Amino acid sequence: MRYTDEDLVQKIKDGDQDAFDQLIHRYEGKIYSVAYRFMGNHADAGDLAQDTFIRMYQALPGFRGDSSFATWLYRIAANACRDELRKRQRRRSVSMDEMIEASPANIPAAAGEYSPEETVQRHETQRQVQECLNRLSDDHRLILVMREIQGLSYEEISGMLDCSLGTVKSRISRARNALKERIKEQGELLNRGCRHNEKGGKQNAMP
Amino acid sequence: MRCHDICENLSAYIDGMLEQSDASLVEQHLESCPGCKSEYDDLLVTVELVRGLPEVKPPPGFRDELKERMITGGFIESVPKPVSRRLFFRRWVGMVAAAAVIFITAGIAALWYDDRGMQLVPGLEEQVAVAPEPEQNRIAGRAGGSTEQADKMMALKDADSAGDDLRKESAPSAAGPEADNYSVTPEELEKQEEPGEPEAPAAAQLRSPAGGARDEDVVPEDPDNIENNLMFTALTDEENTARDAAPLGTGDGPSQVVEYSLTLQVDDKQKTIELIDSMAAKHGGFAETRQDDADQMLITVPFYNAQRLVEKVGRLGAVTDQQSEQKDMSAEIKQLEKNIGELKTREQNLAEKLQQNQADQTEEKELTAVREQIAGLQAQLNEINTSVIMSKVELKFIED
Numbered sequence: 028m029r030y031t032d033e034d035l036v037q038k039i040k041d042g043d044q045d046a047f048d049q050l051i052h053r054y055e056g057k058i059y060s061v062a063y064r065f066m067g068n069h070a071d072a073g074d075l076a077q078d079t080f081i082r083m084y085q086a087l088p089g090f091r092g093d094s095s096f097a098t099w100l101y102r103i104a105a106n107a108c109r110d111e112l113r114k115r116q117r118r119r120s121v122s123m124d125e126m127i128e129a130s131p132a133n134i135p136a137a138a139g140e141y142s143p144e145e146t147v148q149r150h151e152t153q154r155q156v157q158e159c160l161n162r163l164s165d166d167h168r169l170i171l172v173m174r175e176i177q178g179l180s181y182e183e184i185s186g187m188l189d190c191s192l193g194t195v196k197s198r199i200s201r202a203r204n205a206l207k208e209r210i211k212e213q214g215e216l217l218n219r220g221c222r223h224n225e226k227g228g229k230q231n232a233m234p
Numbered sequence: 235m236r237c238h239d240i241c242e243n244l245s246a247y248i249d250g251m252l253e254q255s256d257a258s259l260v261e262q263h264l265e266s267c268p269g270c271k272s273e274y275d276d277l278l279v280t281v282e283l284v285r286g287l288p289e290v291k292p293p294p295g296f297r298d299e300l301k302e303r304m305i306t307g308g309f310i311e312s313v314p315k316p317v318s319r320r321l322f323f324r325r326w327v328g329m330v331a332a333a334a335v336i337f338i339t340a341g342i343a344a345l346w347y348d349d350r351g352m353q354l355v356p357g358l359e360e361q362v363a364v365a366p367e368p369e370q371n372r373i374a375g376r377a378g379g380s381t382e383q384a385d386k387m388m389a390l391k392d393a394d395s396a397g398d399d400l401r402k403e404s405a406p407s408a409a410g411p412e413a414d415n416y417s418v419t420p421e422e423l424e425k426q427e428e429p430g431e432p433e434a435p436a437a438a439q440l441r442s443p444a445g446g447a448r449d450e451d452v453v454p455e456d457p458d459n460i461e462n463n464l465m466f467t468a469l470t471d472e473e474n475t476a477r478d479a480a481p482l483g484t485g486d487g488p489s490q491v492v493e494y495s496l497t498l499q500v501d502d503k504q505k506t507i508e509l510i511d512s513m514a515a516k517h518g519g520f521a522e523t524r525q526d527d528a529d530q531m532l533i534t535v536p537f538y539n540a541q542r543l544v545e546k547v548g549r550l551g552a553v554t555d556q557q558s559e560q561k562d563m564s565a566e567i568k569q570l571e572k573n574i575g576e577l578k579t580r581e582q583n584l585a586e587k588l589q590q591n592q593a594d595q596t597e598e599k600e601l602t603a604v605r606e607q608i609a610g611l612q613a614q615l616n617e618i619n620t621s622v623i624m625s626k627v628e629l630k631f632i633e634d
Contacts (some may be wrong), residue, residue, distance in 0.1 A: 035592040038292050040609060048297075051300070052297075053296060054289070055292050055297070056289045056291055056292070057289065059290055059292040059296070060287075060288075061289065062288045063355045064287060064290075069293060072290075072295060073292065073293065075300065076292060076296070077300040077303055079298060080300055081300070081303065081304060082533075084304070092284055104475070109518070110518070132539070152283070153286075153287055153288065156283045156284060156287060157287065160284070164618065165623075171284060174598075175281060175284040175285045176284070181249070181251060189518075189538075196245070196251060197242075199245055199246075199249075200242065200244070200245035200246065203245050203277060203280055204245070205277055205280060206280050206284065207277055207280040210276075210277070210280055210283065212278075216283070217279050217280075231341065
């Protein structure tokens with residue numbers, strides 16, 4: 028039988044050790060993705076994703092199920108990203124090359140429905156989009172990860188960044204436009220983006 | 235609406251965050267204006283490209299590393315005879331699940347809560363405990379007490395409001411209903427982010443890992459640029475508007491490094507430390523007691539909360555000495571960005587040559603060197619940006 032998240036949380040609270048493992052297994056992809064999109068490289072993304080799970084573990088006793096576990100965990104991840112801004116430099120030892128280089132893991136899960144050429148092309152598009160993200164300011168990247176990757180609402184972002192809804196709107200708008208300009212610089216990317224999306228891009232936002 | 239206004243609204247329009255009347259205006263305009271329509275299409279594709287990014291699998295060993303970090307971070311006791319790593323992992327999870335974690339919860343919650351707007355629940359910091367991280371000593375607790383506030387604080391008050399202005403630059407004029415599935419009502423947020431039960435036991439203190447030496451005080455010097463330090467003190471509305479209208483992606487962030495130091499005379503040092511710890515967490519930062527000197531604390535906190543935090547800390551005792559120092563890093567940032575830009579141009583040229591097999595060995599080597607230089611400069615830039623974002627507050631205690 029498949030336990031719900033909330034079941035697993037209760038089990039962890041009751042001291043069930045396997046439940047914690049199961050919960051990590053369930054969410055590591057989502058959380059790692061957020062970390063990777065924000066940090067832009069695997070070394071830092073691993074640290075950040077682990078930070079998130081450590082925080083989650085520590086915070087679990089206070090989780091009362093007022094929102095879904097996924098929403099709750101995503102908020103921890105977003106906060107971890109935000110807090111990471113302050114200390115990432117101390118750890119950074121990764122070159123720009125690694126930062127802008129997509130990893131083999133960074134291949135769409137649903138690659139099977141595409142021809143090999145399309146898959147390569149798609150992979151290249153995604154690599155370039157990540158590269159464009161990496162070139163944004165940290166603030167812009169943070170708000171885009173919150174909004175586009177995590178799918179957080181304007182209200183939630185406003186709460187996390189302690190700013191008004193209007194500010195969130197204008198920040199998201201500016202960050203998107205900044206990204207749009209970076210993407211334009213990549214020439215064909217926008218056109219390819221059109222084609223990929225016509226074929227149905229895989230959305231990775233939370234359910 | 236004119237084209238400029240339309241373009242400003244396109245992002246919110248995509249998210250369904252415009253009032254119906256504004257949305258209709260945008261739609262009408264897009265039908266008749268090819269320029270704006272094209273902008274809209276590009277923006278939409280941009281958004282879809284990012285949203286379409288696939289999930290990234292963690293590398294192998296991710297969970298093992300997580301487990302090791304939790305052990306070495308001092309969250310848990312080691313088990314003497316691990317049968318296998320996996321079993322070991324499971325065993326310690328159970329061992330500590332009940333004990334070490336309760337008060338940390340509240341700290342995490344407080345972090346979110348704080349950034350949502352600490353004014354909503356005055357006095358919350360009296361109740362919350364603290365989120366520990368592996369590198370720091372953290373103590374949960376509650377405490378009260380406030381005395382006087384030093385005059386010097388007044389000089390810094392304006393700076394705080396300026397910081398606020400930066401964040402709250404525009405009024406929510408067109409707040410429509412949230413169009414996605416992720417919204418949580420304010421009530422939900424509030425409930426969820428309430429601090430945890432005040433039972434946070436002293437016994438649940440986390441052990442501080444060895445090797446607490448940190449070098450985060452390293453801030454690049456810039457003694458010649460004091461007169462440009464306007465951002466935290468006298469940013470007018472016009473300047474704010476100008477800031478907002480600045481080209482995207484350039485000159486976008488703060489460029490001041492701000493550091494405070496404070497000597498505080500207190501009745502009960504331990505209690506004060508506990509309270510400060512909790513306040514720092516609430517302000518999105520963290521506090522550490524010095525390993526070598528228990529009378530000193532270092533708080534690291536986002537620049538926009540630093541002033542408020544310093545004010546609050548100042549109320550916990552008698553301030554006998556207070557200083558703040560600002561350094562403008564914009565010249566350094568600019569220079570670094572310029573150098574990086576030049577190097578990147580060179581890198582691109584070399585890479586193109588290499589791609590067309592026109593590069594000789596020297597140029598290949600140069601490309602490697604250029605890339606290393608870029609990485610180095612980028613690291614410097616990141617370091618400056620980090621020190622700009624997070625202000626330092628050094629605290630020294632004198633016990634009554």
